[in-house]
Amino acid sequence: MYGIMRELLFRLPPETAHNLTLSGLDLAGKLGLLKAFVSRPDPLPVRVMGLDFPNPVGLAAGLDKNADHLDALGALGFGFIEVGTVTPLAQPGNPRPRMFRLPEHQALINRMGFNNQGLEHLIERVDKKHYSGVLGINVGKNKVTPNEESESDYRKGIAAVYSRADYITVNVSSPNTPGLRDLQFGDSLKGLMHAIKDEQARCEKEHGRYVPLAVKIAPDMDDEGIRFVAGALKESGLDGVIATNTTISRDAVAGHRYAEEAGGLSGAPVREPSTRVIEALYAELGESLPIIGVGGITDGDSAAAKIRAGAKLVQIYTGFIYRGPALIRESVEAIRRLG
Ligand SMILES: Cc1cc2nc3c(=O)[nH]c(=O)nc-3n(C[C@H](O)[C@H](O)[C@H](O)COP(=O)(O)O)c2cc1C
Numbered sequence: 001m002y003g004i005m006r007e008l009l010f011r012l013p014p015e016t017a018h019n020l021t022l023s024g025l026d027l028a029g030k031l032g033l034l035k036a037f038v039s040r041p042d043p044l045p046v047r048v049m050g051l052d053f054p055n056p057v058g059l060a061a062g063l064d065k066n067a068d069h070l071d072a073l074g075a076l077g078f079g080f081i082e083v084g085t086v087t088p089l090a091q092p093g094n095p096r097p098r099m100f101r102l103p104e105h106q107a108l109i110n111r112m113g114f115n116n117q118g119l120e121h122l123i124e125r126v127d128k129k130h131y132s133g134v135l136g137i138n139v140g141k142n143k144v145t146p147n148e149e150s151e152s153d154y155r156k157g158i159a160a161v162y163s164r165a166d167y168i169t170v171n172v173s174s175p176n177t178p179g180l181r182d183l184q185f186g187d188s189l190k191g192l193m194h195a196i197k198d199e200q201a202r203c204e205k206e207h208g209r210y211v212p213l214a215v216k217i218a219p220d221m222d223d224e225g226i227r228f229v230a231g232a233l234k235e236s237g238l239d240g241v242i243a244t245n246t247t248i249s250r251d252a253v254a255g256h257r258y259a260e261e262a263g264g265l266s267g268a269p270v271r272e273p274s275t276r277v278i279e280a281l282y283a284e285l286g287e288s289l290p291i292i293g294v295g296g297i298t299d300g301d302s303a304a305a306k307i308r309a310g311a312k313l314v315q316i317y318t319g320f321i322y323r324g325p326a327l328i329r330e331s332v333e334a335i336r337r338l339g
Helices: 002-009 014-030 033-037 070-074 118-128 147-161 180-184 186-207 223-236 268-285 300-309 318-323 326-337
Strands: 046-048 051-053 057-059 080-086 099-102 107-110 134-139 167-171 213-217 240-243 264-267 291-294 313-316
Touching (some): 014 033, 057 326, 107 318, 118 134, 118 147, 134 147, 147 167, 147 180, 147 186, 167 186, 186 213, 186 223, 223 268, 240 268, 264 268, 264 318, 291 300, 313 318, 313 326, 318 326
Parallel strands (some): 057 080, 057 313, 080 134, 134 167, 167 213, 291 313
Antiparallel strands (some): 099 107, 107 264
């Protein structure tokens, strides 16, 4: 069924198809069709970051940036859903076209640029949701906020979503906000981690609940960079790490007509780089801090490979666009077979 729909949708520009699919999902959800027709995975419960997940396969950030589609997405069988990236203020993102399909590579290139309606809108949507599964909220900084003041945007994000999220992701790895990824290195990273832990402690006092914090990192990091991140994560007492975001490398798609489009490359070409980061992180962190593996999961085997590399949970985005909800179940089953 998704195959036929995809055939039609892929004739439209990617962003139009994306929006149309989400509206269609909303409608199907309201009509009760999703519950009736989508074959959800059998439970494969897992406890990570002190949270109980019905299965380890989640939706990655960026698909539902504003939490507008939580109820429909929640009916598809994901073990958890991450919404955002949300910035304190609404912002339009980059001019269109800003999303490109590379079907020959099961890949996408995007330079959306954190287009989103801002914290106020997201909160309103989350407050109205019926979805009762695990909810991650991914926070970022506005484009107009200089890096030196980024702490303040992340603090605002954490404070605003704290009482509504099961976990919060601090995104420092989008290639589409100039300078953002610099926050993954050196003193900038340590300073930011210190600030967000401080904000978490403040919010914990205010709300009487501990909400775990994860940092999301890029795949474009050498071994030394990964070791540094791992050290900083341990030192700061963060609760998890999401590896990885999209890549700026084009090695795997060289020669493709969209290869030179600016932005982050996702899907199959980011699979190996992302798994390499997970392996290197796991070598440093062991069981001390959970890794959420994301990047290039397009079938059960690639989902299981992330778990074998050391991830405790996985997320999907581009594979979900190409394969539809069947990928959720296939991934859960492949992970179940690992035992
Ligand atoms: C169109 C698009 C938009 C994205 N937006 C975000 C975002 O807002 N925040 C974020 O942390 N990651 C974002 N991502 C990255 C994904 O969450 C994921 O980390 C990455 O695409 C690798 O996984 P995949 O190969 O399964 O797509 C986006 C990815 C795509 C394709």
